[in-house]
Amino acid sequence: MRRRSLGNAAAPLAAVIIIIVLMSIAMLVAGTSPLDGFSALIAGSLGGRSQIGETLVATSALLFPSLGIALAFRAGLFNIGAEGQLLVGALLAGAFGGSVTLPPFLAIIIMLALGAIGGGLWGAIAGWMKAKLRANEIISTLMLNFVAQYVTLWLVTQWLMGPAAIGAETAWLPNTYWLPTLIPHTRLSIGILIAIAIAVLLQFLFTRTVLGYELRAAGEAPEAARRNGINLPRLTWLSLTLSGAIAGIGGATIVAGELHRFNTQLSPGYGYVAIAVALVGDLDPLKVCVASFFFGILEAGGLAMQASAQVPKDTIHVIEGIIILVLAARRYVAQRSERVEAGSL
Amino acid sequence: MKDRLRAAFAAAAVAIVLAACSVHHRGPHPGQLKLGMVTDVGGLGDHSFNDSAYRGLLESQSQLGAYIQVLQSRSAADYQPNLTALTNLHFDMIYAVGVLMSRDLSEVAQANPTQHYAIIDGDPTAFAGDSNVVVVTFKEQDGSFLAGALAAMMSTTHHIAFLGGEDLPLIEKFEAGYAAGAREVDPSTKVDVKYVGSFDDVAAGEELTQLLFDGGADIVYSAAGKATLGSIDAVRTRPAGTYVIGVDSDMDGLLPGKVLTSMVKKVYVAVFDIAKAIKDGRPLSGHIVLGLQQHAIGLTDFRYTRDQIGPQRLARLALIERAIEEGRIVPPYTLAGEAAFKPVPLP
Numbered sequence: 001m002r003r004r005s006l007g008n009a010a011a012p013l014a015a016v017i018i019i020i021v022l023m024s025i026a027m028l029v030a031g032t033s034p035l036d037g038f039s040a041l042i043a044g045s046l047g048g049r050s051q052i053g054e055t056l057v058a059t060s061a062l063l064f065p066s067l068g069i070a071l072a073f074r075a076g077l078f079n080i081g082a083e084g085q086l087l088v089g090a091l092l093a094g095a096f097g098g099s100v101t102l103p104p105f106l107a108i109i110i111m112l113a114l115g116a117i118g119g120g121l122w123g124a125i126a127g128w129m130k131a132k133l134r135a136n137e138i139i140s141t142l143m144l145n146f147v148a149q150y151v152t153l154w155l156v157t158q159w160l161m162g163p164a165a166i167g168a169e170t171a172w173l174p175n176t177y178w179l180p181t182l183i184p185h186t187r188l189s190i191g192i193l194i195a196i197a198i199a200v201l202l203q204f205l206f207t208r209t210v211l212g213y214e215l216r217a218a219g220e221a222p223e224a225a226r227r228n229g230i231n232l233p234r235l236t237w238l239s240l241t242l243s244g245a246i247a248g249i250g251g252a253t254i255v256a257g258e259l260h261r262f263n264t265q266l267s268p269g270y271g272y273v274a275i276a277v278a279l280v281g282d283l284d285p286l287k288v289c290v291a292s293f294f295f296g297i298l299e300a301g302g303l304a305m306q307a308s309a310q311v312p313k314d315t316i317h318v319i320e321g322i323i324i325l326v327l328a329a330r331r332y333v334a335q336r337s338e339r340v341e342a343g344s345l
Numbered sequence: 346m347k348d349r350l351r352a353a354f355a356a357a358a359v360a361i362v363l364a365a366c367s368v369h370h371r372g373p374h375p376g377q378l379k380l381g382m383v384t385d386v387g388g389l390g391d392h393s394f395n396d397s398a399y400r401g402l403l404e405s406q407s408q409l410g411a412y413i414q415v416l417q418s419r420s421a422a423d424y425q426p427n428l429t430a431l432t433n434l435h436f437d438m439i440y441a442v443g444v445l446m447s448r449d450l451s452e453v454a455q456a457n458p459t460q461h462y463a464i465i466d467g468d469p470t471a472f473a474g475d476s477n478v479v480v481v482t483f484k485e486q487d488g489s490f491l492a493g494a495l496a497a498m499m500s501t502t503h504h505i506a507f508l509g510g511e512d513l514p515l516i517e518k519f520e521a522g523y524a525a526g527a528r529e530v531d532p533s534t535k536v537d538v539k540y541v542g543s544f545d546d547v548a549a550g551e552e553l554t555q556l557l558f559d560g561g562a563d564i565v566y567s568a569a570g571k572a573t574l575g576s577i578d579a580v581r582t583r584p585a586g587t588y589v590i591g592v593d594s595d596m597d598g599l600l601p602g603k604v605l606t607s608m609v610k611k612v613y614v615a616v617f618d619i620a621k622a623i624k625d626g627r628p629l630s631g632h633i634v635l636g637l638q639q640h641a642i643g644l645t646d647f648r649y650t651r652d653q654i655g656p657q658r659l660a661r662l663a664l665i666e667r668a669i670e671e672g673r674i675v676p677p678y679t680l681a682g683e684a685a686f687k688p689v690p691l692p
Binding site for chain 1: 372373381386414416418419420421422423425426427429430431432433434436445456511513542543
């Protein structure tokens with residue numbers, strides 16, 4: 001037991017070291033000194049108010065879906081569908097905010113709630129398919145991303161397009177519906193505080209509640225959980241619904257906090273990068289916050305790195321992909337060896 | 346096992362440090378003209394609008410010695426971070442390529458009043474108060490009028506079609522010019538119209554082009570940015586005498602003989618001129634409009650389709666071109682203007 005917890009603490013750190021080593025190699029391949037590359041990366045992400053603002057905007061956008069993914073993973077479910085859940089949540093929030101007149105405070109609350117409902121609904125579909133039809137959630141959540149992408153595009157171009165819209169997007173939210181800015185003269189909204197609050201809530205859920213215990217049990221020892229009377233199908237759809245709802249709130253905060261309208265191309269793939277973030281954060285809500293900040297630095301600093309040190313920003317995405325592979329393989333190996341150990345007992 | 350791993354890590358670290366020392370600094374030199382560009386979601390490699398702008402950047406690099414950098418946008422959420430990243434690095438000029446970035450650029454430009462920006466195809470009214478933004482627009486209706494005239498001359502079914510990217514006022518200029526040009530040579534020509542709903546969905550571009558061909562049109566003018574590549578895929582398997590007309594960059598070589606011509610928008614001319622003005626210390630501002638008269642808009646040289654078109658049609662096209670340059674024909678840029686357009690008799 002002790003060895004295992006030690007391994008868990010070391011994993012994120014090892015991941016970060018691997019990322020830095022891989023990035024150094026990538027920079028050398030690109031013909032840039034890693035020193036130049038990293039100094040551009042740090043200056044571009046933390047070197048001033050505007051830079052820190054952009055880093056935290058990216059952090060916030062990644063944190064919501066990562067927390068959702070972490071929740072599902074802890075319950076033993078691979079939710080690859082955060083991208084679609086985020087998109088559906090964002091669409092409901094944007095469609096509502098761009099067309100309804102209400103007192104601002106109420107409108108903001110409803111937009112966030114609609115984000116949760118949209119994302120939750122999208123997650124629930126996969127949950128229902130898994131619980132009732134035994135459909136593999138990896139496939140169904142992934143495929144639902146594409147459904148979300150095209151359904152939102154269709155809805156926006158058919159009915160929800162704003163009157164002065166350039167591109168496939170809804171009408172802009174009135175200024176009063178915008179989430180308040182957290183750091184003046186940046187785009188950072190208070191959305192990030194909501195994300196951190198959700199992380200704290202999740203930590204409480206996992207460590208202090210019966211539901212959290214059941215979720216962990218379903219994830220770590222489903223057979224034992226079932227024998228002890230835990231209703232696994234119920235937990236399946238519940239965890240995917242909650243997971244989607246968190247990603248959906250993230251979508252709503254992007255709409256209400258930064259873009260101020262729903263655009264069908266609102267996410268550059270946050271829901272996919274978030275898988276890496278959740279794994280680097282070891283599926284622990286508080287560590288996921290730190291991991292999101294780390295990836296936020298890469299996202300925002302990567303642009304400066306490309307612009308002033310000629311290292312393509314895409315190297316960062318390549319490395320993120322490698323990290324997913326490494327960490328997923330590590331979990332897989334760990335699970336197998338545990339099973340082997342359990343079998344030999 | 347663990348020791349061996351550690352040793353490997355240490356060796357890797359030493360190797361990286363050693364390699365690092367031997368690499369030269371690749372950023373901009375002090376005093377070098379720094380030009381940045383943010384693409385829209387079509388990105389580089391669209392054989393269209395973004396590539397044309399990039400060509401202007403490359404010319405600035407070779408002729409003005411500029412340090413150039415392109416940040417590509419994968420989504421609408423990337424526009425502001427990309428613009429902000431270049432702004433924070435104090436580039437001398439930052440180009441926002443595409444109308445989709447109008448509002449984002451306006452926000453960034455207002456927050457950074459001393460930074461110079463240029464937007465290609467921007468809505469000039471959106472930047473009326475921003476003296477640090479130069480807006481470049483093109484008279485796409487001029488070239489589209491020629492494309493429509495040529496299509497109507499070439500069509501054996503008297504039935505041609507238009508495929509737009511997104512239904513925006515910008516693309517309306519293409520559609521209006523094209524339909525009016527067709528009417529100029531043959532008022533009985535039927536013009537079908539469809540829109541992809543995006544500038545980067547190549548698959549949808551192909552599908553809709555197939556539909557337009559199936560509907561009886563034998564020439565499709567595809568003003569859909571990168572999605573135009575899908576239209577070119579669609580014409581590949583169609584019989585001879587069926588054509589696509591490309592857009593923005595010269596796409597004729599992508600499928601020789603099947604791309605009738607391309608309506609070329611020389612974005613690179615504008616990009617280079619703006620860079621040169623900055624280098625000369627007299628930055629341009631306000632609204633620049635480029636059309637046939639400025640040689641910034643026009644059709645290609647028909648190098649693969651010249652024989653199929655034939656000298657008679659080319660001569661007639663040249664007459665129309667001269668009439669536009671001289672202002673005797675004024676191609677409409679709105680659908681209302683198109684409806685009111687009356688063919689101008691030419692000798």
